[in-house]
Amino acid sequence: MSLILATALGPVDQQYLLQARQMQALSFAVHIPLVCFGIAFPAMVVFLEWLYLRTGDPLFRQIARRWSKLMLALFAVGVVTGTILSFEMGLLWPNFMATFGDVFGLGFAIEGFSFFLEAIFIGIYVYGWDRLSPRLHLLSGIPVIFAGITGSLMVIAVNAWMNHPGGFVYRDGRATDVQPWKALFGNPHLWHELVHMYIAGYIVTGFLVAAAYAWQWQRGNRSRYVRTAMLVPLTVAALASPVQVVVGDWAARTVAENQPTKLAAFEGLYHTERGAPEHLLGWYTNDEVKYGIKIPKLLSLLSYHDPNAKVRGLEAVAPDDRPPVNVVRVSFQTMVGIGTLLAVIGLVFVVAWWRRRAPPQSRLFYLAVVAAGPLSLVALIAGWVTTEVGRQPWVVYGTMRTSQAVTGADGIPVGYATLVIVYVGLGAAVVWILRRLARAPLEAPAGPAESGVGSGVPL
């Protein structure tokens, strides 16, 4: 590369840059689903406990208590996978941290306090059943929900800054005139990312939890336990997923404004043009999309709400400054496709529930919910791939290349292989825990509601 600029720790030559990126991506992909549970699950658990306090119906408490164990186990895994991410920031990208840590680090400092609150009150909540007064116990769950909001705000603020950097002047490889508050919170790129991710947390958690019970339901277990444990997360996800379509539209318009090259990669648009079309499916090759279904003017319409708006193509920047188009494009289409499907499932459910006060009858609907669980996870990961690979080749958009950020240390493949092995083991452990927790007999006094007491009842 001809243009290696100076950076805080000096230039670097790393032959395993791609492996370093994959290692980071793996770590994010493992952590992000757990973040969703951190955002949304406490709210569902606390909601059920609140229902119990309002009605005295032990069923609600039983579900809340059972879920709280799951919540703690997933939080423990989230704690350690999140710790790996903060280690990797330095272990893999020391030059990024050395050059810009003072610009965006504040976000993580505040996130650290959110994390503290979450850890403290999740301990009090889960270990506090029967040991605190019911009201105090319910209250101890509130900070966990609150910390989920502030924590995601801070982390997203840093990500938004990487995508749309500001609050500093880059001079001779160093960030000067640093204004950390402005860099993090005066960023117009922050808000859509935050709302998009926060809602995604509820969609993913809602559909995943609902999927587990929908599986029981369509197999014929129609106990009230299964019904309630399915309906609560399903209602959350069903309401959130149509809203996410609107928020996604907002996100796309903001990307069009702040990161035109990323937007061009969403579609695979090479030439800058007015009335740019969008292709469904297909493959980007030789500067055009082949085999796709072309919809005229759609890209202009979606990006600027004007069918004849001019959209900047990939040609506007040098080949070195373009992201890998197909990775971004396929991820984007996956996210949008699944998101649309989830919104449809959500609408079907909400309308049926509202009109008849009963969940939909058809078995097909529950099979769709079972599929929606893993699909929502795929959409989540695809969304992050879209925004993060779409940012490439920059770690700080337009300012520092990922190749300048990486460590100069040897042994990245060894670390990568080790992490893969450890995470495969972690994944197996989580599956094992979920199965074990699901098979454990229901505790607590069985109310009249209990039709499915015993080993067959999930979670």
Add this chain to the structure above:
Amino acid sequence: MSLSDVPLVLLLVGLAAYAVLAGADFGSGFWELVAGRGPRGEAIREHAHRAMGPVWEANHVWLIFVLVVCWTAYPTAFGSIMSTLVVPLFIAAVGIILRGTAYALRSGVISVREERAVGWLFSLSCVLTPFALGAAVGGIASGRVPVGNAAGNLITSWVNPTSIAIGVMSVVTAAYLAAVYLAADAQRLHEPDLVAAFRARALAAGVVAGAVAAGALVVLRFDARSLFDDLVGGAGLPALLVSVAAGLATMLLVRAGRYEPARFAAAVAVAAIIAGWGLAQNPDFLPGLTVRAAAAGNATLWATIIATALGAVVLLPSLALLFGLLLRGRFDPGAEHPVTPSSPAAPAQPASPRAAPALAAVIALGALITVAAPDWAIGVGVALMLVGVVAGFLLLLRPESL
């Protein structure tokens, strides 16, 4: 003390908190590893494990705090440290994953055989992680981490006399802290057998920890002379003396069976070592890089200090609540007293049939504003949608329909 030193103080406070709180969690794992077989071993394992259940996650967060303060306030030093000490820090990270996994697994574990398999994983990581972190500290303290991207030697920066001495010291002090804390917990639980078991362990570990610390000083004398001089003859001396005094006081208190005060004395002994390191190494952060030169600009330093101060306002009462509940025995077995809600509330009023269309209209209006309005109004649109969703959720999921 200048502005550029303040985050360093925060960093050392965080490190000390991590050492005395999470350190004891690691130490508990050590005692589980060497608890032996049979019912007695099981009792020790059970006690060691139960004591930290509610708190280990909060204790672990201190490490995150240290990392984020370091990278925000001293970014160049952070990048240099992380890149040169990549091997021990990666080992520590893997140990942290294993430990967290073991914790999560235990919530689902039932049989004794499985418990043992998970216990091994857990205990192994409880020795590996403090050793690796201590070795990394040794690399910094002995001046083996130069400024630059992986500019130091990736092996000798942490496989050297100082690193090994501090690594071993970390493991031993962790075990010592844990034994003292667990003796105190056993006393609160009225478990005389466990009290006796951990009393003996605390005394033995105290002697070993003292000997290892003295040995580490000798190693520093030959391997990191300038740090040794400042620690024994310079700015670090008062802290060193405090540590020795607190260590001796802990031993006397444990012998006398006064475990609650011993808990605090032991913590002071360990925290003072970290303070001594900071004082002895000041004003250098890394070789050729003073704390002042390593520090970020004033705007960032102030932001870090303000954020930490505001965070502390929330954090300290929360921590006090958690540890208050723990130390008063509210999480102990047998402390449950199930309460049913005194008066289940009256059945809720059925929702007005118009509420649902009204909420749908609110969400639709929000969506319209988000899609069609100028930028400044998008916030209003999104807020309307979210309010509509929350209200819709409460409307749809009325208890009588579940």
